[in-house]
Amino acid sequence: MADYQEILSMSGVGKTYSEPVLTNINLTLYSGKVLALTGENGAGKSTLSKIIGGLIAPTTGSMTYLGQPYAPASRKEAEKLGIRMVMQELNLLPTLTIAENLFLDRLPNRGGWINRKRLREMAIPVMATVGLQALDPDMLVGELGIGHQQMIEIARNLIGDSRILILDEPTAMLTSREVELLFAQIQQFKQRGVSLIYISHRLDELAQVADEIMVLRDGNMVCTDDIRRYSSEQLVSLMVGRDLxxxxxxxxxxxxxxxxxxxxxxxxxxxxxxxxxxxxxxxxxxxxxxxxxxxxxxxxxxxxxxxxxxxxxxxxxxxxxxxxxxxxxxxxxIALVTEDRKGEGLLLPLSVAANTSLGNSDKISRLSWLDAGREQRLAQKYISRLGIRTSGAQLAVDSLSGGNQQKVLISRWLERSCDVxxxxxxxxxxxxxxxxxxxxxxxxxxxxxxxxxxxxxxxxxxxxxxxxxxxxxxxxxxxxxxxxxxxxxxxxxxxxxxxxxxxxxxxxx
Missing domain, CATH: 3.40.50.300 (P-loop containing nucleotide triphosphate hydrolases)
Structure with missing residues (x-):
C-alpha cells in the first residue's frame, strides 16, 4: 500500500439501537482505491456509510481521518471535510429546477438575486458529465423520472473537491450507457486520489469498478480482501451464509x-x-x-x-x-407496486403493521373499529412469508433498509389478492x-x-x-x-x- 495514502481508519466501530446493527468494524480507506461494500439488506451497509458520512454517531469504536480523530456531528460537517454521500433514497427538492438542485448551497447571485444565466452556465457541464446534456437546466426536478433524478443526485455530489465519496446503489435505475458514464467518472476520481465506497448488490459491477471488497452479514464483517480473489458465487455465499x-x-x-x-x-x-x-x-x-x-x-x-x-x-x-x-x-x-416506494408507496413514519394493512381495512377491523391483534397477525404473516428483516411489526418503516421497505410495500398488495x-x-x-x-x-x-x-x-x-x-x-x-x-x-x-x-x-x- 506504499503508493496509496491512508485517508480514513475505523477501529472497533459498532452501532446499537434496541439491538446491535453493526459490530466491531475495522476498516481502512486509501486514496485512489474503490472499496466495494456488499451484503444482504439489513446487513449494516447503510449504517456503516451513515457513520462515515456524519449522519449518525457510532455507539462504540473510533475513527481517524487524514491522521486526525474524526467524529463528525452532522453530514454538513463531514461534507466540509470532503466526505460526500450519494444516498440510495433521493434527497432532491422536486419544486426546484435541475440547476437549483445541483448548486443549492452555492447559488450565484447579484445583490441577493439569483443570477439565472450564470446558474445555467454552471449546470450545463455538470449535467454533461452524467449524460444529461439534452435536458433543460431550468426543468423542475419533479417532472423527471426516477432514473433521471438519480443521475441529478449523482451529479450534485460530483461537484467540488472530495476526499471520500460514498455511492449507495448508484446504478439501480440507470441504463447501461449511464452506467458507463458513471464508471468513467469513478476512474477520474481514482486518478485524483479520491477514496470511494461503492455499495451494490450487482456483483458484476463490483468486479468492474472495485479494488477491494468488504462483505457484511448481520452487522458483522465476514470478509475484507482483494476483490479479484472471489467469484460471484463465493461472494453470494459469504453474503447469505449459504450456497444459493x-x-x-x-x-x-x-x-x-x-x-x-x-x-x-x-x-x-x-x-x-x-x-x-x-x-x-x-x-x-x-x-x-x-x-x-x-x-x-x-x-x-x-x-x-x-x-x-x-x-x-x-x-x-x-x-x-x-x-x-x-x-x-x-x-x-389491478395493483401497482410503484418504483418510488419512499414518495408514493409507503407512509414512512408509520409502522410495518400499519403500512401492510393500508388498503386492507376490511381484514383488520370489526364494526369499523381497528383490531390491533388482527393488524399484528396480518403484518407477521408477511414478515415471515417475505423474510422482512425487522425486530417487530410495530417498528417504523423508515428504520428499515430500502429492500425491506420494498417487501413491506409488496405485502400490502399481496393481501389484496388482485388478478393483475x-x-x-x-x-x-x-x-x-x-x-x-x-x-x-x-x-x-x-x-x-x-x-x-x-x-x-x-x-x-x-x-x-x-x-x-x-x-x-x-x-x-x-x-x-x-x-x-x-x-x-x-x-x-x-x-x-x-x-x-x-x-x-x-x-x-
Whole structure:
C-alpha cells in the first residue's frame, strides 16, 4: 500500500439501537482505491456509510481521518471535510429546477438575486458529465423520472473537491450507457486520489469498478480482501451464509386466458399508440431506456395518469372499462407496486403493521373499529412469508433498509389478492438473496392464475423471469419478444431504435 495514502481508519466501530446493527468494524480507506461494500439488506451497509458520512454517531469504536480523530456531528460537517454521500433514497427538492438542485448551497447571485444565466452556465457541464446534456437546466426536478433524478443526485455530489465519496446503489435505475458514464467518472476520481465506497448488490459491477471488497452479514464483517480473489458465487455465499441456487425455473407456468388488454394508449409524446395483452399465469416484462415511457405506461394502466385516448379491457372474460382513479383500478383487481416506494408507496413514519394493512381495512377491523391483534397477525404473516428483516411489526418503516421497505410495500398488495399486478422496478435496492425470494413469489403468483407485468432496468433480470418482453422506445412499443426468440443484443437494439434519428437525444451517443 506504499503508493496509496491512508485517508480514513475505523477501529472497533459498532452501532446499537434496541439491538446491535453493526459490530466491531475495522476498516481502512486509501486514496485512489474503490472499496466495494456488499451484503444482504439489513446487513449494516447503510449504517456503516451513515457513520462515515456524519449522519449518525457510532455507539462504540473510533475513527481517524487524514491522521486526525474524526467524529463528525452532522453530514454538513463531514461534507466540509470532503466526505460526500450519494444516498440510495433521493434527497432532491422536486419544486426546484435541475440547476437549483445541483448548486443549492452555492447559488450565484447579484445583490441577493439569483443570477439565472450564470446558474445555467454552471449546470450545463455538470449535467454533461452524467449524460444529461439534452435536458433543460431550468426543468423542475419533479417532472423527471426516477432514473433521471438519480443521475441529478449523482451529479450534485460530483461537484467540488472530495476526499471520500460514498455511492449507495448508484446504478439501480440507470441504463447501461449511464452506467458507463458513471464508471468513467469513478476512474477520474481514482486518478485524483479520491477514496470511494461503492455499495451494490450487482456483483458484476463490483468486479468492474472495485479494488477491494468488504462483505457484511448481520452487522458483522465476514470478509475484507482483494476483490479479484472471489467469484460471484463465493461472494453470494459469504453474503447469505449459504450456497444459493442461481437457477430459476419457469417451466411450471401455464398461460391462460387474456386478463388485461391495452388498446392504443396515447398520452402526448410520452405514450404513443401502445397496445398489449397480458394473460393469466404470465410474467410480461417491459424493457426500454430511462424516459422511454415504461413507468408512464404502468401509471396509465393503474389510472394514476389520464390518457388522451385508448381503451383498457380487464377481467376474464375481458370487459372494456373506463378507470378514472387508482381506487377504480383496485376495484377492478389491478395493483401497482410503484418504483418510488419512499414518495408514493409507503407512509414512512408509520409502522410495518400499519403500512401492510393500508388498503386492507376490511381484514383488520370489526364494526369499523381497528383490531390491533388482527393488524399484528396480518403484518407477521408477511414478515415471515417475505423474510422482512425487522425486530417487530410495530417498528417504523423508515428504520428499515430500502429492500425491506420494498417487501413491506409488496405485502400490502399481496393481501389484496388482485388478478393483475404491475411491478415497477420490484428489485431495486434488493440484495441477491431477497431478489430470488421475489422471483419465487412471481412464480407463485402466476401459478395461482395472476397476470404480472414487470418493469425493470436490469435486462438480465427480465430475461430470467419473464415469458415475454415488450420493448418501449421513445414512447412507442417497438417490439415484443418471446423466450425462444429474444437475445440481449436484439432487445437493446429495439430499445435504442426510437432514438436513432433523434438529434441531441440523451441516448444518441
Amino acid at each position: 441456487d442461481s437457477r430459476f425455473d419457469v417451466s411450471a407456468r401455464r398461460q391462460g386466458n387474456p386478463i388485461l388488454k391495452v388498446e392504443h394508449f396515447t398520452r402526448g409524446d410520452v405514450l404513443q399508440d401502445i397496445s398489449l395483452t397480458l394473460h393469466r399465469g404470465e410474467v410480461l416484462g417491459i424493457s426500454g431506456l430511462v424516459g422511454a415511457g415504461r413507468t408512464e405506461l404502468m401509471r396509465a394502466i393503474f389510472a394514476a395518469d389520464r390518457i388522451d385516448s385508448g381503451q383498457l379491457w380487464v377481467g376474464d372474460p375481458l370487459k372494456a372499462v373506463t378507470l378514472r382513479s387508482p381506487a377504480e383500478a383496485i376495484a377492478h383487481r 399486478i404491475l411491478f415497477d422496478e420490484p428489485t431495486r435496492g434488493i440484495d441477491v438473496g431477497a431478489k430470488r425470494d421475489i422471483y419465487l413469489l412471481l412464480n407463485e403468483l402466476t401459478q395461482s392464475g395472476k397476470g404480472v407485468i414487470v418493469v425493470s432496468s436490469d435486462l438480465r433480470e427480465l430475461m430470467l423471469i419473464c415469458d415475454r418482453i415488450a420493448v418501449l422506445s421513445a414512447g412507442k412499443l417497438v417490439e415484443t419478444f418471446t423466450r425462444d426468440g429474444w437475445t440481449q443484443d436484439a432487445i437493446l437494439a429495439a430499445a435504442f431504435s426510437g432514438y436513432q434519428h433523434a438529434t441531441g437525444s440523451l441516448h444518441n451517443e
